[in-house]
Amino acid sequence: EQLKELEDQLRAAERQVTTKERQVTTKERQVTAKERDLLQAEINLRNAKVALEKAQDVYEWPDIRTAQLKVCGAKELLAYALRNLDKATSPSDIEAWTNIVEGAEAALSIAEDRLEAIFSAYDTEEVAIKKLQVELVQGRLEDAQRDIEDAQRDVEDAQRDVEDAQRDVEDAQRDVEDAQEALDEALNTSLEITAPCDGxxxxxxxxxxxxxxxxxxxxxxxxxxxxxxxxxxxxxxxxxxxxxxxxxxxxxxxxxxxxxxxxxxxxxxxxxxxxxxxxxxxxxx
Missing domain, CATH: 2.40.30 (Elongation Factor Tu (Ef-tu); domain 3)
Incomplete structure (x- = not known):
């Protein structure tokens, strides 16, 4: 009866090893899935960065820079004309600098209208959205990396469980062998009939x-x-x-x-x- 109980324990330990090995396989598949998620996150991050660069390239288009320089030049010319108008004393100088000031003001107004038109032609909010998308995808990428690390730790834990279960099988196998040995010895001993006295x-x-x-x-x-x-x-x-x-x-x-x-x-x-x-x-x- 004890031998049968030990054999049952051995079979249970062997089933436990099989279960733990299946868990290892499941965890390894989870790691593979997480690696695919990480790869997809890297692709998404790359695409988001490309989209951001394109949006920034549109925002920093040379026409914008040129328009900004024209506005700055018009402002400097207007400031220069105003200073000279303030200094002018003769009627002719005052008239001349007044005309220059009016021309500078008109040029500045045209430059500012041009710059505003360029800005209004392109959505600057798109750049901000693209930046947020990059940050979001970057966060998902980091999450995927952490998920892989966690999944790999789960695999290592499952492998240790398999090793522990295998040791349990070895212990159970030794117990069965010891019990079988004791049973064989008892059977061999029980075959000898000893008389209680000479006769x-x-x-x-x-x-x-x-x-x-x-x-x-x-x-x-x-x-x-x-x-x-x-x-x-x-x-x-x-x-x-x-x-x-x-x-x-x-x-x-x-x-x-x-x-x-x-x-x-x-x-x-x-x-x-x-x-x-x-x-x-x-x-x-």
Missing amino acids: MVLDIKFREGDMVTKDSPIIVLADLNQMELRVTIGQDNIISIKPGLSAEIDLDSLPGETLKGKVDYMLPQKSTTSQTVTYEVYLSL
Whole structure:
């Protein structure tokens, strides 16, 4: 029963190893999936950066820079004309610088209108959106990298679980082997029947192949040091027999040899064929 229990434990440990190995396979597939997610995140980040660069290129188009320079030049010319107008004293100088100021103001207005028209032609909010998209994709990329690290740690943990389960199988296998060894030794030992004392085998109750039940006697053994002889004595002679009396016995089976014994007790036996009574005398040899 103990061996069967240990074998069941061994099979359970082997099933546990199989389960843990499947978990490792599942975790490895998760790592592969996370790696694909990371690759997709890298592609998305690259595309977002390209889109941002294109939007920035549109925003920094040379026409914008030229328009900005014209506005700056018009402002400088207007400031210069105003300073000279303030300094002018003669009517002719005042008139001349007044005309220049008016021309500078007109040029500045045209330059500013041109710059505003260029800005209005392109959506500057698109650049901000593209920047946010880059940041978002960058965050997803970092999340994917962390997911891979977590998945790889899960694989390592699952592999350690497999190793632990394999050690459990080895321990269970050793327990089964030890139990089998002990059982074999017990079976070999149980095949040896040792008599409780020296004596003579009088009868063998079971033979090879017979079914033996618990507490059934297998061999009838006689202790030759404590033999008992039963002798029938007639009622005429029993009066001279009493317990403790010494006796000498001659047996036909042992010619020329006299056995010595002692009377232990006597039992009356009535004959079934006549009215006579005989006595069975038991002697210890």
